[in-house]
Amino acid sequence: xxxxxxxxxSGRQCRLFAINAMATITISRQMGxxxxxxxxxxxxRLGYRVVWRELINQAALRAGQPEVALAAIxxxxxxxxxxxxxxxxxxxxxxxxxxxxxxxxxxxxxxxxAGQMILRGRPGVLHVRxxxxxxxxxxxVARQHGVSxxxxxxxxxxxxxxxxxxxxxxxxxxxxDPDLYDLIVNTARLTVEAAADIxxxxxxxxxxxxxxxxxxxxxxx
Amino acid sequence: MSNPExxxxxxxxxxxxxxxxxxxxxxxxxxxxxxxxxxxWDEQGNVTEAFTPDFYLPDQDxxxxxxxxxxxxxxxxxxxxxxxxxxxxDINVKLFKxxxxxxxMLKYGLLQEAGRIQGTAAQPPSKDxxxxxx
Numbered sequence: 001x002x003x004x005x006x007x008x009x010s011g012r013q014c015r016l017f018a019i020n021a022m023a024t025i026t027i028s029r030q031m032g033x034x035x036x037x038x039x040x041x042x043x044x045r046l047g048y049r050v051v052w053r054e055l056i057n058q059a060a061l062r063a064g065q066p067e068v069a070l071a072a073i074x075x076x077x078x079x080x081x082x083x084x085x086x087x088x089x090x091x092x093x094x095x096x097x098x099x100x101x102x103x104x105x106x107x108x109x110x111x112x113x114a115g116q117m118i119l120r121g122r123p124g125v126l127h128v129r130x131x132x133x134x135x136x137x138x139x140x141v142a143r144q145h146g147v148s149x150x151x152x153x154x155x156x157x158x159x160x161x162x163x164x165x166x167x168x169x170x171x172x173x174x175x176x177d178p179d180l181y182d183l184i185v186n187t188a189r190l191t192v193e194a195a196a197d198i199x200x201x202x203x204x205x206x207x208x209x210x211x212x213x214x215x216x217x218x219x220x221x
Numbered sequence: 222m223s224n225p226e227x228x229x230x231x232x233x234x235x236x237x238x239x240x241x242x243x244x245x246x247x248x249x250x251x252x253x254x255x256x257x258x259x260x261x262w263d264e265q266g267n268v269t270e271a272f273t274p275d276f277y278l279p280d281q282d283x284x285x286x287x288x289x290x291x292x293x294x295x296x297x298x299x300x301x302x303x304x305x306x307x308x309x310x311d312i313n314v315k316l317f318k319x320x321x322x323x324x325x326m327l328k329y330g331l332l333q334e335a336g337r338i339q340g341t342a343a344q345p346p347s348k349d350x351x352x353x354x355x
Contacts, residue, residue, distance in 0.1 A: 031223075053248070053280070056282055057280045060281065061281070061282060066281040066282055066313045066315075067281075067283060067313070067315045069279055069280075069281045069283075070249070070278070070315075073247050073249060074243075074247065075327060076324050076325065076329055077247075077330070078243045078326060078329070079243065079317060079318075080317075080318065103332040145246070145330070147329070147330030147331070148330055150330075151328065151329050151330025151331075152330065154328050154329055154330075155329050155330070158329070202349065
């Protein structure tokens with residue numbers, strides 16, 4: 001449960017009620033952008049459940065296609081998996097179903113898996129994108145995994161390609177289209193905590209309770 | 222998730238170690254040869270043939286068998302897999318070809334010692350090696 005006094009400086013009861021409504025945050029992120037770390041920090045502050053890998057595994061098991069989970073996880077293509085189209089389609093349907101169930105339950109942060117598209121237009125959902133310049137991300141990956149900068153850059157570029165292609169192939173959109181997001185956070189010069197502050201602030205201002213498709217109220221109050 | 226404190230098993234083949242490294246890189250939990258499935262029995266009921274998949278991935282509920290590129294050995298494994306599916310239809314087993322992992326691992330910095338993996342009996346050096354990985 002969100003603490004209204006901390007994130008609601010105006011103290012308006014109606015807004016407080018809105019904050020306490022079950023909310024969902026989707027986070028789209030680039031490799032090395034600190035997206036998962038930011039998701040974790042936001043989840044810890046708001047008391048929201050952070051769902052990442054679990055969504056992939058649950059959907060694959062539900063679809064009866066466990067190897068598709070491995071293909072989804074293997075974004076660098078190390079395992080050379082190429083599941084059948086029918087298996088992937090079945091998995092994608094399961095991803096959508098699991099994601100919608102989780103969003104209906106509320107108080108959840110969904111990391112990746114095209115949440116910004118699957119839950120697009122759904123009231124009470126804040127769509128966030130976490131980015132950083134390629135060279136910054138490569139340096140982070142090099143440090144985190146103890147690999148050379150060249151190898152890290154190759155990882156980042158392969159990951160970008162994989163995620164961009166996934167969005168394009170299955171959701172017919174550009175992953176860097178700013179219209180898909182309520183908030184885009186560049187972590188090049190922001191700490192995880194600072195990025196989490198910004199997202200929590202957006203949540204506290206009631207953004208998740210505004211229908212994405214409502215043309216009459218499309219700004220943060 | 223993989224457990225960093227877990228004792229690393231004695232892998233039967235370098236390709237299995239590579240596969241475990243990839244799983245660790247992605248944070249996928251794995252167990253090495255945790256279960257053996259009897260496939261054939263003699264008249265006394267003794268097991269005469271069994272199949273032990275190389276890995277089990279508990280979060281995906283998936284067994285993984287790494288297969289050689291040698292056609293004769295591959296067909297032997299395929300036959301055993303077909304038998305597995307007959308006897309244990311609810312068990313998910315996926316075959317992976319060993320050679321597909323090596324070059325990309327080099328490229329992404331997950332493998333430093335190319336010579337240790339290349340040229341093993343089951344997997345001759347790839348002809349389509351990416352020069353960027355050298």
